[in-house]
Amino acid sequence: MKALDISNLNITIVGIGLIGGSYAKAIRKNIKINKLWAIDINMDALNEAKYTGVIDDGFTNSQFPLENSDIVILCTYPNITIDFLKENMMYFKKKALITDTLGMKNKIVSETLSVIRDDLEFIGGHPMSGKESNGYNYSDADIFKNAQYILTPNKTTSSNSLNLLKQIITSIGFSDIIEMSSQTxxxxxxxxxxxxxxxxxxxxxxxxxxxxxxxxxxxxxxxxxxxxxxxxxxxxxxxxxxxxxxxxxxxxxxxxxxxxxxxxxxxxxxxxxxxxxxxxxxxxxxx
Amino acid sequence: MKALDISNLNITIVGIGLIGGSYAKAIRKNIKINKLWAIDINMDALNEAKYTGVIDDGFTNSQFPLENSDIVILCTYPNITIDFLKENMMYFKKKALITDTLGMKNKIVSETLSVIRDDLEFIGGHPMSGKESNGYNYSDADIFKNAQYILTPNKTTSSNSLNLLKQIITSIGFSDIIEMSSQTxxxxxxxxxxxxxxxxxxxxxxxxxxxxxxxxxxxxxxxxxxxxxxxxxxxxxxxxxxxxxxxxxxxxxxxxxxxxxxxxxxxxxxxxxxxxxxxxxxxxxxx
Known part of the structure; x- marks a missing residue:
């Protein structure tokens, strides 16, 4: 399979724990992009990811990476995710595509759609993979291999954004993408x-x-x-x-x-x- | 670890399915014995085991292997096991050691002790390992590796027999042997x-x-x-x-x-x- 080349785009991962770290490693390994950044409050994880070449840079302040990212992947805990979106809504780059990775979809999707700027797009996502341990140290690009990914597109979702997200998901190792409503x-x-x-x-x-x-x-x-x-x-x-x-x-x-x-x-x-x-x-x- | 050498002894496995086949393969691989035989009604499994060198010979008639075996390992279904013992009690070699591999111990141990000849010894056993699939074709010496084995010695058990059985179990890959009553x-x-x-x-x-x-x-x-x-x-x-x-x-x-x-x-x-x-x-x- 030809590697996905989106070398004109910047991607930011918010929360570089088990899932965020695995996402970063899998993107670095499989996709040509311009810049891959991460936002976290954990400097150790950011430094580890940066100095091993997994990300291009790490930030504890969200403004710069959000202002310059075409795609933002939220890998944070449920109660932090919606607060992060609200507090940083003014920073997101115009027309950015935002997705999340939470195991629950209905609440996050409906709350996000009620606060999101009109020019942004949010598509809920759930990678059906994981490990028992948590934290960046346990992250591993291979946990996504042959797993399923559920996407919950909504009425504001454009086919361009949906297709781009699907290309990324397939490129990092997932075998199936299933689309359904967040309630389902x-x-x-x-x-x-x-x-x-x-x-x-x-x-x-x-x-x-x-x-x-x-x-x-x-x-x-x-x-x-x-x-x-x-x-x-x-x-x-x-x-x-x-x-x-x-x-x-x-x-x-x-x-x-x-x-x-x-x-x-x-x-x-x-x-x-x-x-x-x-x-x-x-x-x-x-x- | 030095391989167990009991090259003066003959062993017969009764029932050469998943557990019996795995037992035979594990003995062949790890223990020096004189003859390793199997009894089954499935000629295909016996032939496969014989012509691949796993057993020295296979029998559908129990008399010869039982008359000449020092150790008999029963790997049959629960309802067949006690009938097999009763029907073949006269054939067992004098002072033979008999053990079984059933997942239930109380019934088989008490029924066996009530019918067994005085010169024979029976020690109940339960290898805590298995696979989903059944039959000789799925048997594999490696399923015993690092698994637990439960033995249920009874008042008729001699320390010589118990030690011999423990040596065999350890030699074929089990990591722990736990002794308890069949009720427990x-x-x-x-x-x-x-x-x-x-x-x-x-x-x-x-x-x-x-x-x-x-x-x-x-x-x-x-x-x-x-x-x-x-x-x-x-x-x-x-x-x-x-x-x-x-x-x-x-x-x-x-x-x-x-x-x-x-x-x-x-x-x-x-x-x-x-x-x-x-x-x-x-x-x-x-x-």
Whole structure:
């Protein structure tokens, strides 16, 4: 594949932690651009990124990079993101394209659209990849490889901006880009991401755990891998998507109570059918 | 480490599927023995193992290999294992050591001890490793590497036999051997193995799944990896450990209902504390 060449454009990453750092490394590795900058309050991370050649320069003051960037990628925590946008709205370069990387889309997209300048464009985004650890030191361009990226274009989105963003996402390693509304996104990830995270944390909070650590096999390790969680970020994400998550938890409690009852009543036919459905569907997922 | 040399002994593996095949490959690779044989009804698997040099010979009739084996490793399904022992009890070589590899220990150990000849020894065993796929073609000596092995010695177990079995287990790659009673084993694995398997299958049986497959990230993939399950084997395992499993399912439903209520009541302090406990404990597991 020919490398993406947008060497007339400047890009700024806001927040150079795990996702922001990985984004910066993946852009540096795969895309020709004019300047790649980062904004953060963490000077150590900025210096590390600058002196290893990942970014051209790092800033704790947003004015200069925002005034000169065609594309701004927000990789900050939920509660900081909207404040950052509001406080810095006057600095953004005319016609700049802004995107974010938050795991929740409805709130950030609607709040941003209500405060954004008319000449700017905001497209919500969610890279479906991550690691347990956080911080720039754990960032890695390869975490994006073969992962999915969800974009939530809105009525103000131009096809030019959407296509440019898609080119960048594909160039840095993502295998699929899925477009949907921000509401649909939040409904879906309540099931595919937040429910398994909450289950993993519930297992780790079990009062049985300490007695049983010596008999842990692969199934328990896998089921709890994501339980080494960023609690600050996740408490925000969970409350932001509260209604959808409560809905999924209710469904799951009904489902697992149902299989409890199947086992309790020695209903072998239904247990085997439950296991067979599971086996067939999981095999088909092929991941 | 010096390779284990028991070149005066013959070993027979009964059932050369995923675990039996992996056991045979791991013994061939790591231990000097006199003869390594396998018993199965699947001629294709026996021939494949024989002609690739994994076993010295394969048998569909048990008499010869049992009459001449010092160690017999049962790698069969639960409902076949006890029948196999009963039907072939007269063939076992005098003073032979027999062990099994089943995920449930209490029933198999007590039933075996009630039918076994006085001159034979039976020690229950459970290699805490596996793969989703089953059958000899998927067997692999490496699945044992760095995994735990549980042994359930009983009042008839001699230290000589226990030590020999431990030497074999260590030689084929397992990192830890844990000894406990068969009752304790079954209580523990209800939490560490069967609960995560049932959770994984419950997620795959969700009516939400088909609508959401396009937004699946790492957490869902990991949470459901073991859902590609051997349904025949697992329906037996689940009913054999029914009481312990129902107990764990009840505890888990209480725990997840509790976190549902914490989210519902916007109880941020308790949510953050729940996530922090999860994070600390999972980090400490270090696996």
């Amino acid at each position: 996104h939040d409904e879906k990830v309540a099931f595919t991401s937040q429910l398994p995270h909450i289950i993993a944390c519930t297992l780790m909070n079990s009062s049985n755990l300490n007695n049983n650590l010596q008999c842990v096999g692969g199934s328990f390790k896998d089921a709890t891998r994501v339980a080494d969680i960023n609690s600050e970020l996740w408490s925000e994400l969970i409350f932001e998507n509260k209604d959808n998550i409560l809905n999924e938890l209710n469904n799951f409690i009904v489902d697992i109570t149902n299989i409890h009852n199947i086992i309790k009543s020695d209903d072998k036919d239904n247990l085997v059918s439950f296991l067979n459905i599971s086996k067939e569907r999981r095999k088909k997922m092929n991941i | 084993h079954d209580e523990k694995v209800a939490f560490t193995s069967q609960l995560p398997h049932i959770i994984a299958c419950t997620l795959m049986n969700s009516s939400n799944l088909n609508n959401n497959l396009q937004c699946v990230g790492g957490s869902f993939k990991d949470a459901t990896r073991v859902a590609d399950i051997n349904s025949e084997l697992w329906s037996e395992l689940i009913f054999e450990n029914k009481d312990n499993i129902l107990n764990e399912l009840n505890n888990f439903i209480v725990d997840i209902t509790n976190i549902h209520n914490i989210i519902k009541s916007d109880d941020k302090d308790n949510l953050v504390s729940f996530l922090n406990i999860s994070k600390e404990r999972r980090k400490k597991m270090n696996i």
